[in-house]
Amino acid sequence: MAKIVAITSCPTGIAHTYMAAEGLELGAKRLGHTIKVETQGSIGTENRLTEQEIAEADVVIIAADTKVDLSRFAGKKIYETASNAAIKNGANVIMAALAL
Amino acid sequence: MTSQTGKALPGAYKHLLTGVSYMIPFVVAGGLLIAIGFAARGIYAYDAALGLDGKAIEPTAWTTFWANIFAIGAKGGFGLMVPILAGFIAFSIADRPGLAPGMIGGILAGTTGSGFLGGIIAGFIAGYATQWLNNAIKLPRNLAGLKPVLILPLLSSLIVGLLMFYVVGTPVAAALTALTDFLKNLQTGNAIVLGLILGAMMAFDMGGPVNKAAYTFSVGLLSTQVTAPMAAVMAAGMTPPLGLALASWLFKNRFSDDEREAGKAAAVLGISFITEGAIPFAARDPLRVIPSIMVGSAIAGAISMAVGAQLHVPHGGIFVLPIPNAVDNLLGYVIAILVGTVATAGMLFVLKQPVAAEAESSAAAD
Numbered sequence: 423m424a425k426i427v428a429i430t431s432c433p434t435g436i437a438h439t440y441m442a443a444e445g446l447e448l449g450a451k452r453l454g455h456t457i458k459v460e461t462q463g464s465i466g467t468e469n470r471l472t473e474q475e476i477a478e479a480d481v482v483i484i485a486a487d488t489k490v491d492l493s494r495f496a497g498k499k500i501y502e503t504a505s506n507a508a509i510k511n512g513a514n515v516i517m518a519a520l521a522l
Numbered sequence: 523m524t525s526q527t528g529k530a531l532p533g534a535y536k537h538l539l540t541g542v543s544y545m546i547p548f549v550v551a552g553g554l555l556i557a558i559g560f561a562a563r564g565i566y567a568y569d570a571a572l573g574l575d576g577k578a579i580e581p582t583a584w585t586t587f588w589a590n591i592f593a594i595g596a597k598g599g600f601g602l603m604v605p606i607l608a609g610f611i612a613f614s615i616a617d618r619p620g621l622a623p624g625m626i627g628g629i630l631a632g633t634t635g636s637g638f639l640g641g642i643i644a645g646f647i648a649g650y651a652t653q654w655l656n657n658a659i660k661l662p663r664n665l666a667g668l669k670p671v672l673i674l675p676l677l678s679s680l681i682v683g684l685l686m687f688y689v690v691g692t693p694v695a696a697a698l699t700a701l702t703d704f705l706k707n708l709q710t711g712n713a714i715v716l717g718l719i720l721g722a723m724m725a726f727d728m729g730g731p732v733n734k735a736a737y738t739f740s741v742g743l744l745s746t747q748v749t750a751p752m753a754a755v756m757a758a759g760m761t762p763p764l765g766l767a768l769a770s771w772l773f774k775n776r777f778s779d780d781e782r783e784a785g786k787a788a789a790v791l792g793i794s795f796i797t798e799g800a801i802p803f804a805a806r807d808p809l810r811v812i813p814s815i816m817v818g819s820a821i822a823g824a825i826s827m828a829v830g831a832q833l834h835v836p837h838g839g840i841f842v843l844p845i846p847n848a849v850d851n852l853l854g855y856v857i858a859i860l861v862g863t864v865a866t867a868g869m870l871f872v873l874k875q876p877v878a879a880e881a882e883s884s885a886a887a888d
Contacts, residue, residue, distance in 0.1 A: 433543040433734050437798030464547070487531055487731060488540040489614035502530040506730055510805055 424520055426450060426457040427471050427479040431486035432505045435464030442485045442508035449512025457516075462490060481519045483508075531731060534646070539731065541611035541645055542738050546836075548606055549741050552599020553835035559592030560834075560847035568592045603745060604638050605629045608645035615649025619656060619670055623648035623678035627686055634691030637698045638742035643690055644682055652678040702746045713750070713827040720751060721758035721823025721862075725815040728762055729798040741836045753833035753849065754826040756795050757858045758819035760839055763792030763799030764859070765818045765866020766811070769874075770803075772867065776874040781806070792863075795839035807874070814869035822862025829854030 428446050432438035443459040450457035460471045471494070476482070482500045484490050485508035492500065501519035508515050531539070559567040563585065566572035570581035570589040579585070605628035612624025627644025634640060655677055661669055708716065723736035737759070740751040770777040770785030777785065784802045791799030804811040832850035835842050842848045849855050 432729070433539045434546060434729060434798075435543060437796060437801070438729055441798070441801060464543070484530075487536060488543050489536060491617075504531050504731075506727065509801065 428483035431462040439463040442505040445512035537614040540614035544610040555595030557848040563588040604641035608641040611645025612649035616652035627682035630686040636694035717823035717827030721820035724758040725819035749832040753831040754823035757822040761862035762815035763788035764863040769867040769870040793840040810873040818866025825858035831855035
């Protein structure tokens, strides 16, 4: 069982951001991993990842169409993809990320 | 830090979308306030000393108030639109040091008449120049603070500014004028083709990058008073969720229980021009849903262009239709949206199979 942290973000920041988060959460649940997803939508950052959570994570998933600040994840394995990939099949994204 | 890119968007496109993402609230606030100003005080609302017919009058508290409302939208919102776009494109590329040269380049795009095209170019120049300077310039530890505070802002702004004035400004202004003239004088046949293309793009990924390209194109054009593509794009962005809501309500046996629930949400999202309402349906059944919504959106876009509908605001869905002056040719525009919605529902009826039969055939195929 892996510990995953993720960030989702999209241009309008009202729909894809949250659907991608849901996709990843469902995917993780199906595969039996734990995940925490921080959303960076137009309303701002919600469900912010703590330093502890980042330090304990096995992999960082960035499912975003806009720029996400990666300096918080120095030294971690990062898997970047588009938000659509997480919406369509969160489990596949997680499996690809863990294969890094 | 090991990094792997799995089907992420190309870097340059991500930078553009980041800029657009920050720009949208400025355009929405600006556009809606301008429309409200027009609604209250006619087409000369921006001038407290002009009457409804354009003749000179004595300014009053009333006329001044609406001129202020208009200014909040035009000078405030729209005035910041291009600098923010440029600034955050640069920010996406070069992080915080990119913001200042990006926004400076963006405002010079206005000065040189190169508009939102110039702004996009300025953003990329500022971003890559700042990033290059940041990597190329190395300072001893006790002088390191000088880099972000003094050296980077000065040099990067200088580079962007000079390039805007001497290289980018004039040709891009000419290109923008040519584009604007071309679009304003579009013959009906070509206008319909443009409507079809923009419409199909809006439905293709429902709020994703292709949709955003069509949307950004149309919103950018608002700053040059070309307003027909904006109308086509908003109509085409409303028909996917509206068509799916209609279909899931009329043709119940072709949708699962939670799809029918999603249909109700899609109705609300559709009238608000939130195309993403269609995504749950498309995710479940892309090969049937996506062509259906593309057809409906293309039709809506084409009709909107054909009847000459114009939209002066960048968002708001059904809620901006009653605002006087927000839409030109309101009746034709409403028809475009209705026909597109019905066409979407019709395509879904034809393509989608009854849910029970689908479960049987997929069980048989296993």
